[in-house]
Amino acid sequence: MLFYRDALPLSHRTLTFVSGLIRTHRRELGSVWRKLNPGEQALLVLVYLRKGEPFAEVGAGFGVSTTTCWRYVGETVELLAQRAPRLRAALRTAKQRGMAYVVIDGTLILIDRIAANRPFYSGKHKMHGVNLQVLATPDGTVLWVSGDLPGSTHDIAAARIWNILAALRDAGLIALGDKGYHGYDPTGQRITPHKGRGQPASQKDANRAHARLPGPGERANAQPKTWRVLRKVRVSPRRIGRLAKAIHILQNYETTAG
Numbered sequence: 481m482l483f484y485r486d487a488l489p490l491s492h493r494t495l496t497f498v499s500g501l502i503r504t505h506r507r508e509l510g511s512v513w514r515k516l517n518p519g520e521q522a523l524l525v526l527v528y529l530r531k532g533e534p535f536a537e538v539g540a541g542f543g544v545s546t547t548t549c550w551r552y553v554g555e556t557v558e559l560l561a562q563r564a565p566r567l568r569a570a571l572r573t574a575k576q577r578g579m580a581y582v583v584i585d586g587t588l589i590l591i592d593r594i595a596a597n598r599p600f601y602s603g604k605h606k607m608h609g610v611n612l613q614v615l616a617t618p619d620g621t622v623l624w625v626s627g628d629l630p631g632s633t634h635d636i637a638a639a640r641i642w643n644i645l646a647a648l649r650d651a652g653l654i655a656l657g658d659k660g661y662h663g664y665d666p667t668g669q670r671i672t673p674h675k676g677r678g679q680p681a682s683q684k685d686a687n688r689a690h691a692r693l694p695g696p697g698e699r700a701n702a703q704p705k706t707w708r709v710l711r712k713v714r715v716s717p718r719r720i721g722r723l724a725k726a727i728h729i730l731q732n733y734e735t736t737a738g
Contacts, residue, residue, distance in 0.1 A: 481540055488523075488530055494734050498522035501559045515544050516552070524549065525556040529727060532708030557719075560726035567642065570615065570624035571651035582623060583616045584644065584657040586635040587701040589628075589720050591713050599630035600717060607631070610713075610720045613638050615655070616700035621735070625704070625728045628721035635661055703731050 499522035506518065516524065520542060528538045528549070539549030565573070574582055588602050588609040600608045609631035615624040626642050639645065639661065648655055704710055707727045713720060 483541060486531075488527060490526055490530065490734060494730060495519065495522055495526065497733055498526065498556065498560070498730075502556060505555070505559055515548060516542060521552050521556065525553050526730075528553050529557075529707050529709045529723075529730070532710075532712055534714060557722055557726045560729045561722040563729050564725035565624060567615075567624050567626075567644065567647045568650065571647050571653055574617065574623055575651045575653055577617075579617060579653070581618065581654045581656055582648075583618065583700070584639070584655040584661065585614055585616070585701050586638060587612050587614060587704075588631055589705075589710050589713060589724070591631075591717050591720075599632050602631035605631070610717050611635070611638050612721065612724055613642060613644065614701050614704075615644075620700045620703075622700045622703060622728050622732060625724045626721065628717060628719075628724075630717075704728065707731070 499518040502518040502521050524538060524542045535549045536546045539546050588605050588607065589612060590607055590609045591600060600610065602609055611629040611631055611633045613626035614622060616622050626638065629638050629641065704724055704727045709723060710727065
């Protein structure tokens, strides 16, 4: 096997943050010795998440077995995911910051076809995947990432499952979304563009205004996918939600570090 040096487009501050979580966790467990120290484990996990390479290749680069690499990644992802904000807490934070609205959007994380593939097949995208719901600020900062649902789940159904509407009402916020959420809330807590052809000028103007407002927020869905582990998922679909939450924490931390 050949080895080579590579660069990771992340700040040293993020590495310090992750290694601190691992160090604290080991201290709580009373772990005396491991093959890699906290800093090395943190770097291994960041490489895996950012590069999306198989466990065997990442582990070989750090001199550990595939099983050990898998265990290190699972442990650290869980530590990060536990720090992800809950829905209502995220919306309260948005309200406290004076935001007039948040942006809601669904994204499909592609997976390989599996034995129980039917629930994971998205008719909209014509691909197998996992549905994630994302709430973002108007400027595109991710506020909250949902857990995973089968790719066949419609965005409206996903929003109902996660009880997003009730959380918006409690926080006193509205959410802008695309036509996939049309009809979710007729009372106006959710604002979607008008559908259909031959719309009057007032509805066309409203649609143009709507398209401008949530645009930056909708781009938040592209942020997690810059972490290549979500482009070609090699783990169980039921782990994708935890991966996305961990990446949410890292992405926001990296942004503030910059």
